[in-house]
Amino acid sequence: MHIVSRQEGVLNKVARTFKRQQHDKHGKWVNGYDSVETHVDLLDLGATPTKVQIDDIVGHSWTDFLCDECHKDAEYLVALRDGKKVIKVCRNCLNSALKLLNKETK
Numbered sequence: 130m131h132i133v134s135r136q137e138g139v140l141n142k143v144a145r146t147f148k149r150q151q152h153d154k155h156g157k158w159v160n161g162y163d164s165v166e167t168h169v170d171l172l173d174l175g176a177t178p179t180k181v182q183i184d185d186i187v188g189h190s191w192t193d194f195l196c197d198e199c200h201k202d203a204e205y206l207v208a209l210r211d212g213k214k215v216i217k218v219c220r221n222c223l224n225s226a227l228k229l230l231n232k233e234t235k
């Protein structure tokens with residue numbers, strides 16, 4: 130298990146994710162010039178863009194960093210691995226899980 134921040138888990142990957150989602154299977158931009166300009170704007174933010182900078186360009190749905198258990202937005206999540214599958218969980222859910230475990234196994 131390890132901690133993943135919003136910065137490394139989402140923000141640093143937005144330009145790359147945007148480009149991948151806006152290309153068809155032939156490598157062409159699906160929304161034309163607007164997508165190209167938006168991608169350039171995202172690249173211009175550099176390697177470590179802030180949430181506010183990205184929100185201003187493409188909206189907060191691109192910067193949400195959601196817990197896989199409660200689906201609430203968080204700055205940091207703990208990544209738990211089950212084989213190749215990774216589940217990312219917030220502090221509140223981890224605390225709830227620990228309380229449950231302590232209560233059930235006393």
Ligand SMILES: [Zn+2]
Binds near residue numbers: 196200201220221222
């Ligand atoms: Zn949670």
